[in-house]
Amino acid sequence: MSVKPQPHPQQNHLLAALSPEVQARLFPHLELVPLPLRALMYESGRAMAHVYFPTDSIVSLQYMMENGASTAILVVGNEGLLGISLFMGGESTPSRSLVQSAGFAYRLPRHLVKEEFNRHGQLLLLMLRYTQALITQMAQTAVCNRHHSIDQQLCRWLLLSMDRLSHNHLTMTQEFIGNMLGVRREGVTQAASKLQQLGAISYSRGLIKVLDRARLEALSCECYGVVKKETDILLPYLTQRQVLKDAAVIPVATLPTRAAGT
Amino acid sequence: MSVKPQPHPQQNHLLAALSPEVQARLFPHLELVPLPLRALMYESGRAMAHVYFPTDSIVSLQYMMENGASTAILVVGNEGLLGISLFMGGESTPSRSLVQSAGFAYRLPRHLVKEEFNRHGQLLLLMLRYTQALITQMAQTAVCNRHHSIDQQLCRWLLLSMDRLSHNHLTMTQEFIGNMLGVRREGVTQAASKLQQLGAISYSRGLIKVLDRARLEALSCECYGVVKKETDILLPYLTQRQVLKDAAVIPVATLPTRAAGT
DNA sequence: CGGTTTCGGTGCGGTAGCGCGCAAGCATAG
DNA sequence: CTATGCTTGCGCGCTACCGCACCGAAACCG
Numbered sequence: 001m002s003v004k005p006q007p008h009p010q011q012n013h014l015l016a017a018l019s020p021e022v023q024a025r026l027f028p029h030l031e032l033v034p035l036p037l038r039a040l041m042y043e044s045g046r047a048m049a050h051v052y053f054p055t056d057s058i059v060s061l062q063y064m065m066e067n068g069a070s071t072a073i074l075v076v077g078n079e080g081l082l083g084i085s086l087f088m089g090g091e092s093t094p095s096r097s098l099v100q101s102a103g104f105a106y107r108l109p110r111h112l113v114k115e116e117f118n119r120h121g122q123l124l125l126l127m128l129r130y131t132q133a134l135i136t137q138m139a140q141t142a143v144c145n146r147h148h149s150i151d152q153q154l155c156r157w158l159l160l161s162m163d164r165l166s167h168n169h170l171t172m173t174q175e176f177i178g179n180m181l182g183v184r185r186e187g188v189t190q191a192a193s194k195l196q197q198l199g200a201i202s203y204s205r206g207l208i209k210v211l212d213r214a215r216l217e218a219l220s221c222e223c224y225g226v227v228k229k230e231t232d233i234l235l236p237y238l239t240q241r242q243v244l245k246d247a248a249v250i251p252v253a254t255l256p257t258r259a260a261g262t
Numbered sequence: 263m264s265v266k267p268q269p270h271p272q273q274n275h276l277l278a279a280l281s282p283e284v285q286a287r288l289f290p291h292l293e294l295v296p297l298p299l300r301a302l303m304y305e306s307g308r309a310m311a312h313v314y315f316p317t318d319s320i321v322s323l324q325y326m327m328e329n330g331a332s333t334a335i336l337v338v339g340n341e342g343l344l345g346i347s348l349f350m351g352g353e354s355t356p357s358r359s360l361v362q363s364a365g366f367a368y369r370l371p372r373h374l375v376k377e378e379f380n381r382h383g384q385l386l387l388l389m390l391r392y393t394q395a396l397i398t399q400m401a402q403t404a405v406c407n408r409h410h411s412i413d414q415q416l417c418r419w420l421l422l423s424m425d426r427l428s429h430n431h432l433t434m435t436q437e438f439i440g441n442m443l444g445v446r447r448e449g450v451t452q453a454a455s456k457l458q459q460l461g462a463i464s465y466s467r468g469l470i471k472v473l474d475r476a477r478l479e480a481l482s483c484e485c486y487g488v489v490k491k492e493t494d495i496l497l498p499y500l501t502q503r504q505v506l507k508d509a510a511v512i513p514v515a516t517l518p519t520r521a522a523g524t
Numbered sequence: 525c526g527g528t529t530t531c532g533g534t535g536c537g538g539t540a541g542c543g544c545g546c547a548a549g550c551a552t553a554g
Numbered sequence: 555c556t557a558t559g560c561t562t563g564c565g566c567g568c569t570a571c572c573g574c575a576c577c578g579a580a581a582c583c584g
Contacts, residue, residue, distance in 0.1 A: 063405045066484050071408045073401045088394035089387070094492055095401065120382040125351070132350035135397060139335045139357065142404035143325045146333045146444040149570075173531065182408040184572060189532060205531055205580065222328050230356055411540075435561065446542060451562060467550065467561055 007032055007104045011055035013079045014130065015106065019122050026116060030106040035059065037171065041082060041097040048092060050107040051083035057103030058164050060180060063095050071145065071182030074137045075100070077164025079235075080130055086110055087117050087127050100180065101161065101170060129234050136230045144223040150183050154191045155220030157181060158201070162210055163228070173206040195219070269294055269366045273317035275341045276392065277368065281384050288378060292368040297321065299433065303344060303359040310354060312369040313345035319365030320426050322442060325357050333407065333444030336399045337362070339426025341493075342392055348372055349379050349389050362442065363423065363432060391496050398492045406485040412445050416453045417482030419443060420463070424472055425490070435468040457481070 009023075009030055010016040018026070035041070035057040042048055044064060052059070059082050060072040073095070076082050082105075085093045116123045144153055157180065161170055174188040181188070192208075195201045200215040201208055210216065217224070271285075271292055272278040280288070297303070297319040304310055306326060314321070321344050322334040335357070338344050344367075347355045378385045406415055419442065423432055436450040443450070454470075457463045462477040463470055472478065479486070 061401075063401050065405060065409055069409050071405045073404050085394055085397075087390065088397070089391035090394055090492075090496055093394075094398065094488055128349065129351035131393070131397075132347055132352055132355075135347075135350070135393075135400065136356065138397065138400050138404060139323075139325050142335050142400060142407055143327060143333045143444070145404055145407040147327055147331050175531075182405070185531095186533085186573095187571065189534090193533080203532095226356055230352075234352055437561075447562085448543095448564085449541065451564090452541095455563080465562095 007055045007106075009053070009055075009106055011078055012053040012081075012106065014081055014126060015053050017126060022116065022122055026108060026112065029108055029112055031108075032104055032106055035099045035103055035105050037099055037102040038176075039099040041099065042093075042095070044094050044096045045092055048083050048086055049110055051081055051086060051110065051113045052105040052107045053081050054078050054105040054164075055103060056166065057099060057105055058101035058161055059097050059105075060100045061095050061097050062180075069182060070179060072098075072100075072180040073141055074134055075160045075164065077101075077161075079164060079231075080134070083110075083113075084127065084131050084134065086113060087124075088131070100172065100176075101165065126235075133231045133234045136234075137227045140223045140227050144221060145182070148221040148223065149191075150181070150187045151191045151194060151219065152221035152223075153181055153183075154188065154195070155200075155216045156224040158208070158210060159213075159216055159220055159224045160227075162213065168210045168213075170208040170210075171206060172208065174203075176206075269317045269368075271315070271317075271368055273340055274315040274343075274368065276343055276388060277315050279388060284378065284384055288370060288374065291370055291374055293370075294366055294368055297361045297365055297367050299361055299364040300438075301361040303361065304355075304357070306356050306358045307354055310345050310348055311372055313343055313348060313372065313375045314367040314369045315343045316340050316367040316426075317365060318428065319361060319367055320363035320423055321359050321367075322362045323357050323359050324442075331444060332441060334360075334362075334442040335403055336396055337422045337426065339363075339423075341426060341497075342396070345372075345375075346389065346393050346396065348375060349386075350393070362434065362438075363427065388497075395493045395496045398496075399489045402485045402489050406483060407444070410483040410485065411453075412443070412449045413453045413456060413481065414483035414485075415443055415445075416450065416457070417462075417478045418486040420470070420472060421475075421478055421482055421486045422489075424475065430472045430475075432470040432472075433468060434470065436465075438468075 009027055015023070015027075030053075033052075035052075035054070041052065041059055054077050056078060058075060058077045060075050061082075062070045062072045064070045076097075082097055085091075113123075117127065144156065148156075154177070157177065158170070162168065174192060175185045178185040178188045192201070192203055195216070196203060198212075198215060198219070200212045200219065201210055203209065271289055277285070277289075292315075295314075297314075297316070303314065303321055316339050318340060320337060320339045322337050323344075324332045324334050326332045338359075344359055347353075375385075379389065406418065410418075416439070419439065420432070424430065436454060437447045440447040440450045454463070454465055457478070458465060460477060460481070462474045462481065463472055465471065
């Protein structure tokens with residue numbers, strides 16, 4: 001029917017926010033790879049060979065328990081990248097990454113990203129800010145796991161996913177969502193059924209459509225909003241698609257901050 | 263009775279791990295401050311003026327909910343520092359920090375730490391690795407909140423605290439612990455009473471003594487061990503008190519990694 | 525087209541944790 | 555030494571969620 005849009009590096013907001021100079025160094029080495037649903041990007045404890053920049057795919061990072069249970073801690077889509085621990089120091093983490101929505105990603109070999117990072121220029125700054133945003137998302141997930149109902153968490157999850165897609169539907173079964181949230185499949189069934197009765201979503205056999213986004217936001221816990229707001233503060237050029245002007249090194253002071261510091 | 267030991271910057275493992283050169287630049291500006299129990303170090307959304315390096319105190323970082331409930335996401339003691347978001351980009355975070363065990367900390371004004379960080383030397387590297395360790399702790403907290411019982415989480419919490427103290431007792435009421443873990447006070451009472459019957463701890467009116475640490479570790483969930491192991495990999499010189507030799511810049515490759523990467 | 529697999533709906537008993545209220549014991553101020 | 559407040563123990567009903575088992579309907583496949 002319709003022609004599939006050709007993937008492009010600029011679809012990834014982090015890549016798009018890089019200065020032309022940095023882009024010129026990195027883009028020639030970008031490799032486009034398809035990410036099929038449920039593909040395992042990183043296995044716990046294995047060294048990572050690449051850093052991935054999703055364009056239209058969504059990958060979630062899970063921590064596993066000894067008994068096999070797991071919970072997704074954060075979600076990465078076209079607003080970010082997969083593999084921050086390569087910058088931070090470890091070559092691997094005790095977590096695994098799973099493709100939650102199929103699509104494409106560009107990837108770069110580990111050493112190239114490290115080299116660029118060690119220039120201590122724009123990439124370093126962006127990575128740190130992005131990492132801070134991830135930290136907020138993880139922390140909020142932890143609180144959410146403690147205090148909120150499955151209903152609320154499902155809404156949060158759907159919203160997080162929708163923000164990273166250009167369409168309004170998700171391809172995932174309730175069983176799969178259960179694995180993500182670390183709850184029973186039946187729990188998801190009940191929550192989803194409630195949402196459908198309210199007209200917020202419709203679903204059938206692994207295809208979920210969001211019909212009333214405002215409704216979802218109202219039913220979700222505050223966690224979604226907190227993370228979104230904080231991310232906007234930290235990385236306005238990502239969520240609002242503003243592209244930073246060049247300048248190899250951006251003084252931190254020129255980036256917006258929430259508090260009017262000294 | 264006994265003479266209180268004089269606090270010293272080297273009691274903080276992060277400070278101790280710095281090269282003599284960096285120490286020479288920073289130590290003259292260190293300011294020793296007492297951290298009384300329950301003091302609020304950072305309030306959500308307020309700009310941070312200092313970075314704190316605890317010597318014998320413990321500070322925990324909490325995320326708050328709108329309805330007043332809260333959960334501690336991570337714990338900082340003499341192995342680390344308070345205020346990583348100053349490096350990462352934000353001047354503030356949506357979290358608050360609470361003194362969980364009274365003691366002392368050295369602090370540095372924000373701009374001095376930023377300056378040293380921007381030299382892109384040893385401090386940068388240490389901070390990134392430490393941040394990675396914090397991320398692991400947060401993620402594991404999130405999973406723990408989802409999957410483990412109050413009993414197990416109490417053990418984890420006690421162990422995390424003991425690792426950061428030189429003695430075997432804690433000054434905190436069960437109500438306070440409840441606030442930390444984000445559970446009811448009565449839940450803590452039941453869990454603690456179980457631990458006391460098993461001879462692992464004894465407690466009375468806000469004073470908890472750890473009698474059988476091995477027992478605690480056996481009763482705790484795996485989360486404690488996972489975080490500890492990962493921290494040892496990332497920062498061996500912190501937990502094992504090895505001091506790095508000078509060299510203003512340490513190539514990442516010389517730091518130990520888990521996987522035998524390329 | 526018929527068999528098999530996948531997905532979602534439902535019911536049932538069990539349990540961990542919640543909110544509440546109350547009481548007993550220790551601790552400190554006056 | 556008494557009064558007051560803080561800490562802990564305990565009981566009660568309630569809800570959310572779990573584990574399990576089973577079923578029907580849709581999709582998939584040869």
